[in-house]
Amino acid sequence: MNFFTSLIELLKDPRTAIAGWIAMGIGPTLFLIFLILFIETGLVFTPFLPGDSLLFAAGYFAHDARSGLALWMVLLIAVIAPILGDECNYFIGRFFGRKIIASGKVKAMTPERIDKTSAMIEKWGPLAVFLGRFFPIIRTFMPFISGMSGMKWHRFAPFSVLGGFIWGTLFTLLGFFFGGIPFVQQHFELVIVLILVISLLPTIIGLVKGMIAKHQKSAETVAEAEQGQVEETLPEAEEVEINAETETAEKEGESGTPPTNEIID
Secondary structure (H helix, E strand, O other), X not given: OOHHHHHHHHHHOHHHHHHHHHHHOHHHXXXXXXXHHHHHHHOOOOOOOOHHHHHHHHHHHHHOHHHOOOHHHHHHHHHHHHHHHXXXXXXXXXXXXXXXXXXXXXXXXXXXXXXXXXXXXXXXXXXXXXXXXXXXXXXXXXXXXXXXXXXXXXXXXXXXXXXXXXXXHHXXXXXXXXXXXXXXXXXHHHXXXXXXXXXXXXXXXXXXXXXXXXXXXXXXXXXXXXXXXXXXXXXXXXXXXXXXXXXXXXXXXXXXXXXXXOOOX
């Protein structure tokens, strides 16, 4: 089984996929978990990888002693992999970021997503590195754009480590403790879908708000342009009217007729 086949199976059915990995051995299972978590934030090309659900599923299997997955092993992988991935993506963004964006090869890095990530960095500074860890897609772009924007590594690294530690530990322990609940065992796939929806919800809301704000800004720009045209037209109309009155007065003066706006005693 190659890596891409394992990845497709993970996206389709996390429980069956990890069970298949465990059948190959604990070593290959831990390696695949590490690789996917690392790549999700280590390469700007792979924001679609399911880090949240993978950690939850790994914790779920760690709850079952028959799986052979020790909780401490999973936690170690869950913390180290995303932290190393962040560091890798940071330096990719720092040295090659603008060339990669200019190439247009990263289709997932849309202007809206770049703007949203950049806005988080501008608003929160290095704290955005920590906050971005909990948003799918954003957590892939955050270290890349942090490096590209010139954020100093000594400011980036502490928040990256803190975010990786809390995120990896949180979702793994959620899977571990909920793994013993019968409802979760019977409706595992539904729980994974709910995790994905909840994880993506803030990102979706942010994108919708951004689109609405962009639309409103465009409407305001059009209204301002129309108002400017009206203001430019008014002086021209007034000037034409004044010229017409002047010509009328001159003609009346030449013919000896008093101006119509004067009162004749």
